[in-house]
Amino acid sequence: SDVSWQKQAIEQTRLNIILFINIAIFAVVLVLTLWQLVKTKRVNQHHYEQSVLDPLTQLFNRHGFHQSVDSLDNKSGFLLIADIDNFKSINDRFGHNIGDKVLHRVAKTLKQQVRDSDIVARYGGEEFVIFFPSQDSNQLKMISQRLICSVSALDFSDLNENLKQVTISVGLDKGSVEANHFELLYEKADTLLYKAKSSGKNQFIMGHLESASV
Numbered sequence: 001s002d003v004s005w006q007k008q009a010i011e012q013t014r015l016n017i018i019l020f021i022n023i024a025i026f027a028v029v030l031v032l033t034l035w036q037l038v039k040t041k042r043v044n045q046h047h048y049e050q051s052v053l054d055p056l057t058q059l060f061n062r063h064g065f066h067q068s069v070d071s072l073d074n075k076s077g078f079l080l081i082a083d084i085d086n087f088k089s090i091n092d093r094f095g096h097n098i099g100d101k102v103l104h105r106v107a108k109t110l111k112q113q114v115r116d117s118d119i120v121a122r123y124g125g126e127e128f129v130i131f132f133p134s135q136d137s138n139q140l141k142m143i144s145q146r147l148i149c150s151v152s153a154l155d156f157s158d159l160n161e162n163l164k165q166v167t168i169s170v171g172l173d174k175g176s177v178e179a180n181h182f183e184l185l186y187e188k189a190d191t192l193l194y195k196a197k198s199s200g201k202n203q204f205i206m207g208h209l210e211s212a213s214v
């Protein structure tokens, strides 16, 4: 009859509305869950970056350096330490703010001059460390030379017209960055860096091989 047909139609409409509401709720919950997931992932990424990156230069910090090096399959290669020359006097003469900008530019230059597979870090105040998973000492000589030249060629006159040039000294040696060998390799490179500083700065000294200067 007409009445029962009408009742059926109303019932059908009611079911359709309920179905629609359920689908809508499901869609909203799905979107919210996905959004929450993306947010959590971003926050985790941010925390991770803060724990391994140096905020001033965006290079790895000491912790990030060791984490990267620990994850390498091949742990033998060259460890290079680069230290900005007379940085204390740059700070004293031009102020910490300019000192920070110098650090930032030097960091960027060092990073630009090496491969993505080389691990670059700001290891201390004005000291940078690079690990090269390479055995080629001639190549490392060329890279050291290039790092020194590219820093000394940087122009800082926009920061202060009296800030003519910034140089680095470099010590590097071959060895293993395996956890229990690292200290020894670092000390060898650091001793060579000290030699490069005490024999005039703006130069590199490489372990087991002859030195070279700019």
Ligand SMILES: Nc1nc2c(ncn2[C@@H]2O[C@H](COP(=O)(O)OP(=O)(O)OP(=O)(O)O)[C@@H](O)[C@H]2O)c(=O)[nH]1
Residues within 6 Å of the ligand: 056, 083, 084, 085, 086, 087, 088, 089, 091, 095, 096, 097, 098, 099, 100, 103, 124, 125, 126, 197, 201
């Ligand atoms: N602006 C700035 N200065 C820093 C930072 N970290 C360390 N320094 C400064 O770096 C200077 C390092 O000075 P020293 O270790 O005496 O060495 P140096 O003057 O570079 O002399 P040499 O290494 O012998 O060439 C100190 O004055 C520190 O205060 C930083 O994040 N920002």
